Amino acid sequence: MKMSKYFFYDTGVLRSILGDFSGNSGQLFENTILAEVKKILSFHGIEEKLYFARTATGVETDGLLSSLNGKITFFLEVKQAENIHPKDIRHLKKYVHESENSLGLLIYNGSQCKRLEKYIWAIPAPWLFA
Numbered sequence: 001m002k003m004s005k006y007f008f009y010d011t012g013v014l015r016s017i018l019g020d021f022s023g024n025s026g027q028l029f030e031n032t033i034l035a036e037v038k039k040i041l042s043f044h045g046i047e048e049k050l051y052f053a054r055t056a057t058g059v060e061t062d063g064l065l066s067s068l069n070g071k072i073t074f075f076l077e078v079k080q081a082e083n084i085h086p087k088d089i090r091h092l093k094k095y096v097h098e099s100e101n102s103l104g105l106l107i108y109n110g111s112q113c114k115r116l117e118k119y120i121w122a123i124p125a126p127w128l129f130a
Helices: 011-018 026-043 086-098 125-129
Strands: 002-004 051-054 060-066 073-079 102-108 114-117 120-124
Touching: 011 026, 026 060, 026 073, 026 125, 060 086, 073 086, 086 102, 086 114, 086 120, 102 114, 102 125, 120 125
Parallel strands: 073 102, 102 120
Antiparallel strands: 002 051, 051 060, 060 073, 114 120
């Protein structure tokens, strides 16, 4: 099942709604990264919708979007951590392995682009802002 996902471009409003004014949280990091992905697409004139996906058994991915020609599906997972652990891609693996013509992208707070599996890559979040 894919559902629309809403993002807060003003994270101060998001923090107010959540009642969380402490340091950075994974939820805030995820919102910020996915909002930036939307902005980058919009800047380039791409009006592709960014969805959230979850199966009936609770397997979810933070983002889902299609290439311009609709031939490739990108599944996104966002992690605030600087290091990657195998459990970080367990949901991506399920989506990528069950979908034809798909890629999994783990956007994380590290510094190296890494190939994690045949169709799954880790991309440093700062690269989105370069």
